[in-house]
Amino acid sequence: MSTFERYLTAWVVLCIVAGVALGHAFPDVFQAIGGAEIAKVNLPVAVLIWLMIIPMLVKIDFSALGQVKEYWRGIGVTLxxxxxxxxxxxxxxxxxxxxxxxxxxxxxxxxxxxxAGLILLAAAPCTAMVFVWSNLSDGEPHFTLSQVALNDVIMVVAFAPIVGLLLGLSAITVPWETLLLSVALYIIVPVIIAQVVRRGVLSGGGQPALAALLGKLQPLSLIALLTTLVLLFGFQGEQIIAQPLIIAILAVPILIQVYFNSGLAYLLNRITGEAHCVAAPSALIGASNFFELAVAAAISLFGFSSGAALATVVGVLIEVPVMLSVVRIVNATKGWYEAGPAVQRRADIARVSANELTDSVNG
Incomplete structure (x- = not known):
């Protein structure tokens, strides 16, 4: 994790302060930005969202889907x-x-x-930061990559129906045209562009060239995220000043769902006997959110100054410290996890198979 990513929460707090201050100082500028729309899509934010999402999707190797069967227990739990x-x-x-x-x-x-913002936040699993959390928990990298690739494929077809269903159950009018347009703009098109860029770079310079490109794109992605947050808080400033407890209140269900879902995934992996190096990233993928997509969808569906947009931004605010706490928990409980009967059984079977293979080679 880079220094910038490690202190993402601090940067978000600074963006809140900057956005609120700038929103009060230059309201006409923010209104002009908010009005720059075509077919309910805010053009400045659309550009910023692409700059956020595409670098993350360039990391994804969809050929990793062939490895799914090797980790079917962990994959099944996470899905x-x-x-x-x-x-x-x-x-x-x-x-x-x-x-x-x-x-x-x-x-x-x-x-x-x-x-609605909370629903959007939870409806898409994290794509980029998962690799950081997996690395910090000594996760199996091939499992993490194959799980993320599979989630991205499912997200293309499942995000809109799930969001539409839950918004409908919440008695919120579902703007289906805008929702489907958001899926096209912020999932399908970025996936296509990212994979074209990825294949082009790999064919021209291999993994070193791809690593160099990602090193250049990552800061751009984070800057785009922070710029979007400044714009959002520029529109939300008056509401936040009038109701300073709103952010703390919105954080409550987000915190509960992170710990609930990560704990449930961790426990289910232990029951099925999956190795800790798979269970740890499985729990982390199960808990984290694709907040960049949530922010984009909330703005498209409900507007800059909506409560939905603010709710998704709270997810950004607490993402890093909360997920780091989950990393610490899964690392600290590794001994307890591996003492599980099903985990020990599978480890014993793997050991016997390895010994038999060694004997056959030596014989």
Whole structure:
């Protein structure tokens, strides 16, 4: 993890301060930026989102999908958490905390929008930072790569239906045309562009050339993210100043769902007997969110000044410290994990197979 990424939360806080201050100082400029739309797509933000997402997708090698069968237990657990649990658990937590427990402390006209933002945040699994979390937990790199590649493929077809279903259940009008346009603009097109760039660079210079390109693109991606946050908080400044507890309130369901989903994935992997080097990144992938896509979709669907956009930004704010705490937990509990009966059984079987192979070679 680079120094910039390690202190992402601090940078986000600075963006909040800068955005609020600039929004009050230059309201006309921010209104002009917010009005630069074509077919409900904000052009400045669309460019920034592409600069965020495409460098992350260039890292993904979709040929890794061939390795899925080698880690089918961990893959199965993570897919179950990502697509059958996390969006629905977040929606339930949003309805409970935002729609009921903390409702008296929130602007009544934004409650549905806050819930929508939380749903968008949980509806897509993380693509880029997962590699950092996996590395910090000594995760199996081939599993992480194949899991991320598979999630990206599923996201192309599953993101819109899941979001549409949960927004509908929340009694929020689903702007299907805008939702599908967001999927095309912020998932399908970036995936295509990223893979074309990746193959072109690999064919021209191999892995060293790709590594050099990623080294140049990563800072650009983070700068684009922070610029987008400044714009968002420029529009949200008045609301935040009027209701300073909003961010803390929105953080509550996000924190609960991160620990719940990572813990559930970790436990299910232990029950199935998966190795710790697979269970750790599985838990981390199951808990983290593709917040760049969530921010883009929230702006497209509900606008810059919406509660949905603010809710997704809270996910950015707490992403790094919360996920680092999950990394520490899975690292600290490795001994407990490997003492699980199913894990020990599989380790014994693997040991016997390795010994038999060695004997056959020596014989």
């Amino acid at each position: 179950f958490i990502n697509w059958a649990v996390k969006p629905f658990s977040m929606a339930a937590l949003g309805w409970l905390f935002i729609g009921y427990v903390f409702a008296p402390y929130l602007p009544a006209d934004q409650i549905s929008s806050y819930i």
